[in-house]
Amino acid sequence: MLSHEVKQSDALLDLRSYVGRFAPSPTGPLHFGSLLTAIASYCDAKANHGQWLVRIEDTDIPRIYPNSETHILSCIDAFQFEPDAEIIFQKDRLDIYEQVLEQLKQSQDIYACQCTRKMLGSNHIYIGTCRNLNLDFANQAIRLKVADQLICFQDRLQGQQCSNLQQDLGDFVLKRRDGIISYQLAVVVDDYLQGITHVVRGADLLDNTARQIWLGSLLGYPSLSYMHLPLAMNDQGQKLSKQNLAQALDINKAPELLQQAILALGQSKVELDQPRIMLQQAVQQWDVNSIPLGIHLAGTFQ
Numbered sequence: 001m002l003s004h005e006v007k008q009s010d011a012l013l014d015l016r017s018y019v020g021r022f023a024p025s026p027t028g029p030l031h032f033g034s035l036l037t038a039i040a041s042y043c044d045a046k047a048n049h050g051q052w053l054v055r056i057e058d059t060d061i062p063r064i065y066p067n068s069e070t071h072i073l074s075c076i077d078a079f080q081f082e083p084d085a086e087i088i089f090q091k092d093r094l095d096i097y098e099q100v101l102e103q104l105k106q107s108q109d110i111y112a113c114q115c116t117r118k119m120l121g122s123n124h125i126y127i128g129t130c131r132n133l134n135l136d137f138a139n140q141a142i143r144l145k146v147a148d149q150l151i152c153f154q155d156r157l158q159g160q161q162c163s164n165l166q167q168d169l170g171d172f173v174l175k176r177r178d179g180i181i182s183y184q185l186a187v188v189v190d191d192y193l194q195g196i197t198h199v200v201r202g203a204d205l206l207d208n209t210a211r212q213i214w215l216g217s218l219l220g221y222p223s224l225s226y227m228h229l230p231l232a233m234n235d236q237g238q239k240l241s242k243q244n245l246a247q248a249l250d251i252n253k254a255p256e257l258l259q260q261a262i263l264a265l266g267q268s269k270v271e272l273d274q275p276r277i278m279l280q281q282a283v284q285q286w287d288v289n290s291i292p293l294g295i296h297l298a299g300t301f302q
């Protein structure tokens with residue numbers, strides 16, 4: 001365990017070249033909110049002469065929505081995003097996550113938890129019931145130990161963010177009882193293995209970040225730079241999400257959607273053209289300081 005406060009520093013990042021990523025989950029088709037994230041991560045990487053990678057986060061197999069993986073890949077094609085490496089799929093990498101779990105077992109940072117949903121009840125903070133029981137790992141949930149200390153990072157848009165995981169959350173799950181590897185574990189391991197330096201994603205993931213920083217620090221991984229984009233809201237003030245059935249991106253309207261999304265990100269207008277050309281112009285004009293704190297959309301793009 002680290003005894004000092006875990007802090008993110010941007011100073012070291014400047015010495016490394018920029019590697020960014022777009023990492024959608026195929027739990028539904030891509031929607032306008034996903035397009036904002038794709039464009040922002042792409043333009044920020046390219047404006048900083050960096051690389052841009054794509055990773056499909058499909059470890060949660062029961063939640064995968066039929067054909068959404070195909071839709072994601074056809075969107076990347078239709079919007080003419082050009083990843084700088086082959087697209088990776090997390091479901092092909094389960095043995096890698098298992099190896100990292102073994103490493104965390106050796107360092108005694110994880111333990112097996114037999115608590116059922118019923119035992120946990122409505123309490124959202126896990127109080128460490130199984131922490132010292134030394135249960136066998138087979139067929140149990142696996143939790144990561146957290147410490148009573150503040151984890152802080154400087155988000156490029158949202159400013160300073162701090163969280164005490166023990167007080168806010170408790171030891172959290174890295175592998176579920178049904179064998180599913182958690183989002184937290186797969187993200188941290190793959191960001192490290194892909195050499196990611198900069199994370200640009202939606203603000204719905206903001207409160208996952210402290211968990212990921214903590215896990216990364218236990219594994220000795222370098223820290224990352226974070227930028228969490230404001231969530232796009234529809235006319236009714238609901239955030240665009242798969243849960244409230246945001247409309248799937250229509251690949252036949254790629255230039256129009258791209259133009260709208262670039263404007264929604266507060267960037268200068270890009271004329272309709274081939275998506276590749278529009279993206280090049282958006283990269284040249286890219287200005288993080290123009291990204292609005294809130295994004296409200298007219299009816300068409302819900």
Ligand SMILES: [Zn+2]
Nearest residue numbers: 113114115130
């Ligand atoms: Zn437990």
